[in-house]
Amino acid sequence: MFGTSWRVGRIAGVEVRIDSSWVVIALLITYSMYLRASIVYESLSTGGAVGLAILAAVLFFGSVLVHELAHALVSQARGIRVQDITLFLFGGATRARVESRGPGDEFLIAVVGPLTSAVLAGLFGLVAGVGGGALPRPLAGTFGYLAWVNLLLAGFNLVPGFPLDGGRLLRSVVWQATGSLRRATRVASLAGQAVGWLLVAAGVASLLAGNLAGGIWFAFIGWFLVQAARASYQELQLRDLLRGVEAEDVMAGDLLRVPPELSLQDAVDDYFMRYDHGAFPVDEQGRTIGLLTLRGVRRVPREQWPTRRVRELMVPLGDQVVVAPDARMDGVLGKLEDGEAGRVLVVEDGEVVGIITPSDLTRWLRRWRALDGRAR
Numbered sequence: 001m002f003g004t005s006w007r008v009g010r011i012a013g014v015e016v017r018i019d020s021s022w023v024v025i026a027l028l029i030t031y032s033m034y035l036r037a038s039i040v041y042e043s044l045s046t047g048g049a050v051g052l053a054i055l056a057a058v059l060f061f062g063s064v065l066v067h068e069l070a071h072a073l074v075s076q077a078r079g080i081r082v083q084d085i086t087l088f089l090f091g092g093a094t095r096a097r098v099e100s101r102g103p104g105d106e107f108l109i110a111v112v113g114p115l116t117s118a119v120l121a122g123l124f125g126l127v128a129g130v131g132g133g134a135l136p137r138p139l140a141g142t143f144g145y146l147a148w149v150n151l152l153l154a155g156f157n158l159v160p161g162f163p164l165d166g167g168r169l170l171r172s173v174v175w176q177a178t179g180s181l182r183r184a185t186r187v188a189s190l191a192g193q194a195v196g197w198l199l200v201a202a203g204v205a206s207l208l209a210g211n212l213a214g215g216i217w218f219a220f221i222g223w224f225l226v227q228a229a230r231a232s233y234q235e236l237q238l239r240d241l242l243r244g245v246e247a248e249d250v251m252a253g254d255l256l257r258v259p260p261e262l263s264l265q266d267a268v269d270d271y272f273m274r275y276d277h278g279a280f281p282v283d284e285q286g287r288t289i290g291l292l293t294l295r296g297v298r299r300v301p302r303e304q305w306p307t308r309r310v311r312e313l314m315v316p317l318g319d320q321v322v323v324a325p326d327a328r329m330d331g332v333l334g335k336l337e338d339g340e341a342g343r344v345l346v347v348e349d350g351e352v353v354g355i356i357t358p359s360d361l362t363r364w365l366r367r368w369r370a371l372d373g374r375a376r
């Protein structure tokens with residue numbers, strides 16, 4: 001779901017990112033706003049219609065951002081850290097760690113999004129209605145249109161299918177009633193898949209009726225919802241599984257250690273090229289003093305490799321994400337997702353005894369599935 005994304009800024013302590021998929025949708029929406037402006041307001045010049053379209057698109061994405069900010073701020077107010085807000089294909093997503101908290105928090109965080117969109121709809125409607133006399137007709141009309149769009153946004157998000165806000169509301173209610181997050185997520189995920197398939201069916205029906213653009217659009221959103229609903233349940237299952245597993249079961253142990261006086265050239269030839277690891281601990285007299293990473297080596301020009309030493313380039317352990325061998329893997333998973341380096345060091349008594357990267361985890365899961373399948 002999240003491909004390449006760029007950081008665009010920070011609002012109220014929350015990082016705002018834009019996913020690469022969003023650029024396409026931003027252009028499409030601006031273009032459709034332009035079509036609308038040039039059809040509805042025939043008196044507008046091309047320049048005027050383009051300007052109006054850009055204003056409308058900015059206000060639309062601003063509305064989506066405010067909706068997501070509302071989720072993020074309520075999360076933070078409830079003491080739940082928010083990773084970031086990412087604008088992607090169909091709007092926005094707020095990434096927060098809500099999983100371990102109670103149904104009450106989940107309800108509040110979910111409900112505030114559609115509420116905010118409804119308030120925005122009211123505000124745009126007010127500007128269109130009250131300012132309608134003073135504003136030029138195209139401008140007042142655009143505000144009125146944005147009021148409807150925000151109302152639609154509130155309505156669509158209230159559809160009870162995970163991961164939409166309505167699905168989260170449903171999950172919090174089932175969670176409250178049954179006391180089981182797992183069952184609640186299963187119900188909300190199935191509801192999300194059902195809603196998704198309904199949208200796909202509506203899309204196909206509308207295609208058959210000759211509405212090409214609308215049909216593809218509906219089918220696409222439906223398909224996306226089915227995938228996202230399924231993925232959210234699988235992620236929960238993964239977390240459940242990892243809760244019973246410790247870091248030392250998953251880590252790559254038996255680490256090769258690099259001496260600090262080795263040249264980078266030898267480190268590349270004898271370690272990085274020979275073994276499938278992105279980092280090696282640097283040891284001096286049996287003590288780990290740092291970490292040599294492939295990423296770090298790549299930053300040094302190749303012609304300097306024979307003369308530079310590992311010691312100059314290694315990163316101190318203090319800058320790394322560190323866990324104990326008996327740390328539970330569901331927590332480690334969170335740290336892997338958070339960290340920029342994509343790597344967690346397993347440290348016992350100040351010694352690096354293992355490294356966990358996403359590929360170590362994938363390898364472990366593959367083995368686990370193979371053995372689990374045979375046991376049945």
Ligand SMILES: [Zn+2]
Pocket residue numbers: 067068071113114157165
């Ligand atoms: Zn929302």
